Amino acid sequence: MKRELLILLVAFGLLLALAVSSLAVGAVPIPLVDVVDWMVNQEDSGLSVAQRTILWDLRLPRIFIACFVGGALAAAGVGFQGLFRNVLADPYVIGASSGAALGATLVVVVGVKLSLGGLGASVIGPMLGSIAVVLVVFVVGSLGRHASALTLLLAGIAISSMTNAIVSLLMFLNDQKAIVILSWLMGSLAGSDWSVVWVTSVAVPLGFILLWGLARQMDAFLLGDAASQSLGLSLMQFRMLMIVGASLLTASAVGASGIIGFVGLIAPQIARLLIGAKHCWLIPMSSCVGAIILVVGDAIARTVVAPAELPVGIVTAMLGCPFFLSLLLSSKTAGRV
Amino acid sequence: MKRILRNWPSTNAANGSFSIGFFVVLSIVLLAACERSAVESKAPAANPPAANSSEIRLVDRLDREVRFSKIPTRIVSLSPSTTELLFALGLGSSVVGRTEHCNYPLEALDIAKVGSGTLEGISREAIVSLQPDLVLCKWDSHQPLIETFEKLAIPIVAFGPENIEDMFKEARWIGSITGHQTQAEQLVDRMSARLERLKAVVSKISVQDRKRVFYQVWDAPLMTAGPTSFIGELLTTAGFNNVFSDIANRYTRVSSEVLVERDPQVIFAPTTHSTEVKLESFATRPGWENVTAVREGKIYIINGDQVSRCGPRLLDAMEQMIRLGYPEIAAGLDP
Numbered sequence: 209m210k211r212e213l214l215i216l217l218v219a220f221g222l223l224l225a226l227a228v229s230s231l232a233v234g235a236v237p238i239p240l241v242d243v244v245d246w247m248v249n250q251e252d253s254g255l256s257v258a259q260r261t262i263l264w265d266l267r268l269p270r271i272f273i274a275c276f277v278g279g280a281l282a283a284a285g286v287g288f289q290g291l292f293r294n295v296l297a298d299p300y301v302i303g304a305s306s307g308a309a310l311g312a313t314l315v316v317v318v319g320v321k322l323s324l325g326g327l328g329a330s331v332i333g334p335m336l337g338s339i340a341v342v343l344v345v346f347v348v349g350s351l352g353r354h355a356s357a358l359t360l361l362l363a364g365i366a367i368s369s370m371t372n373a374i375v376s377l378l379m380f381l382n383d384q385k386a387i388v389i390l391s392w393l394m395g396s397l398a399g400s401d402w403s404v405v406w407v408t409s410v411a412v413p414l415g416f417i418l419l420w421g422l423a424r425q426m427d428a429f430l431l432g433d434a435a436s437q438s439l440g441l442s443l444m445q446f447r448m449l450m451i452v453g454a455s456l457l458t459a460s461a462v463g464a465s466g467i468i469g470f471v472g473l474i475a476p477q478i479a480r481l482l483i484g485a486k487h488c489w490l491i492p493m494s495s496c497v498g499a500i501i502l503v504v505g506d507a508i509a510r511t512v513v514a515p516a517e518l519p520v521g522i523v524t525a526m527l528g529c530p531f532f533l534s535l536l537l538s539s540k541t542a543g544r545v
Numbered sequence: 546m547k548r549i550l551r552n553w554p555s556t557n558a559a560n561g562s563f564s565i566g567f568f569v570v571l572s573i574v575l576l577a578a579c580e581r582s583a584v585e586s587k588a589p590a591a592n593p594p595a596a597n598s599s600e601i602r603l604v605d606r607l608d609r610e611v612r613f614s615k616i617p618t619r620i621v622s623l624s625p626s627t628t629e630l631l632f633a634l635g636l637g638s639s640v641v642g643r644t645e646h647c648n649y650p651l652e653a654l655d656i657a658k659v660g661s662g663t664l665e666g667i668s669r670e671a672i673v674s675l676q677p678d679l680v681l682c683k684w685d686s687h688q689p690l691i692e693t694f695e696k697l698a699i700p701i702v703a704f705g706p707e708n709i710e711d712m713f714k715e716a717r718w719i720g721s722i723t724g725h726q727t728q729a730e731q732l733v734d735r736m737s738a739r740l741e742r743l744k745a746v747v748s749k750i751s752v753q754d755r756k757r758v759f760y761q762v763w764d765a766p767l768m769t770a771g772p773t774s775f776i777g778e779l780l781t782t783a784g785f786n787n788v789f790s791d792i793a794n795r796y797t798r799v800s801s802e803v804l805v806e807r808d809p810q811v812i813f814a815p816t817t818h819s820t821e822v823k824l825e826s827f828a829t830r831p832g833w834e835n836v837t838a839v840r841e842g843k844i845y846i847i848n849g850d851q852v853s854r855c856g857p858r859l860l861d862a863m864e865q866m867i868r869l870g871y872p873e874i875a876a877g878l879d880p
Binding site: 257 | 658664667689696
């Protein structure tokens, strides 16, 4: 078996094992034996109604969302890092997070009660906001005569700053609601429910497949504009498809969980150190790593200060950073990052 | 590069079969989940909605109608002021969950904690495990909890008074859904009578003798309470003129320059849980040495738990403010 496939399978197996065992972890401890009993026997299991509610309505959707969001952010991170040929790019680099924040803020401030197929406004708002701002950035960034990836990046930075300023202004003017916005900005998986699982289970695989399908072009694109064009790559089309895929992933992630930093930046780096830089392996591997980081991070977030909870972004950064640094220092291939 | 391109078809095939496997597993899991939720969502519909006359309805602070078919006996309170109110209404034994900050009365400390009080610090799992039949959450900062608990059919009421009248109204709400109407009326009557006595004392202070006051919510950044907050109401009712009576927000940052210019005669600062408020620190702020309150030492630190909670102890805080700001009329207050 190919070495890369083996690594990927191990990572995926590890993700499955962690996801199942994290069902046993939370503010209310439920032993793994009981969790397995519940998975097999459902209503006939020996668990109380409250325990079943916790597992089914609160914990299971949360773990699903952690997998989807972690996987989506990591894949989007690979996408933007490839698109800008810069390993410091993250899923929020061209305005997805600021757009999502604006969407969420408007929903909170205006008090929209719209709901679509069971999805609350607090999910739809950030998704639409994120897509809208990325769209504006893409249009503005592609207007100039010498439009390049750099124009796009700069347009993204400028428009993000302005959007963030609008969010801050809205928070200032609506101080009663500011705290809700603030806690949304911190990112959390605590509000996960099944309606969000359905949407992400469609949107995330879609975006993922789109990016994965572009894996070979991404390899070629890394060689530079001229070289990749000579290999038959249509730059404009490639760039657009990349942005659509990566933004779909990012928008689904921010809609489901708010802004969770770090995963989209560091999961691709860890994956690159483990499996190499070839995108056909790197994209699925990054997603596995991202999902693992978020599943483990959220399990810690909901237990370490129990019965209180920590924002998951704090945990993922504190957990992932030392791991990444140790990989970086021990790896012979560190220069390739 | 050529090597990459040549290798591509084989790896692509491997990935393809892998991805198909992945999504098959995923869809089986999701389909199983789907079936399960469909069955569950039918369950409540099977029971005809209880149309009996004993059903109690309540329209909460977010204009949501909440129905109760029976009297709640397992209450989770998500703010310290609500916990104090529940105890004042004689419902202490029905409270099964509280936040870390619910520290009054002392009996409250024996109740199970469900988190730290801010939205992200509250554990939904811990609340569910207590099997509550009423959750009282803060209307402004806990909204996402409402979405979760509505879906779980656990009654949740958006709560949190922002002035004394609101507090009376919400005390009556709790009274009506818990069958403690009498206790609620008694509490309201008792507090109203005390409020009237305090107002009578304050009315002896002539308009020109009313002191300019600055209420420091936080020191860095400098923050104060505006007239729309209950603290703002407290200051005015206690006979003070809030130097920041012209701000629209409840709690907001203010300029140190404007404060110096408006020259408060009295400064109140609540104790906080994080950093100790030091009296000496006021005089060291640039420009503050000439502020009347600083020069005359009329800076008072008051019990933050009393003054920062719109609950049954609010009038204690008001009385303390009157005693500190107007010692000459304190004799007229109840001993």
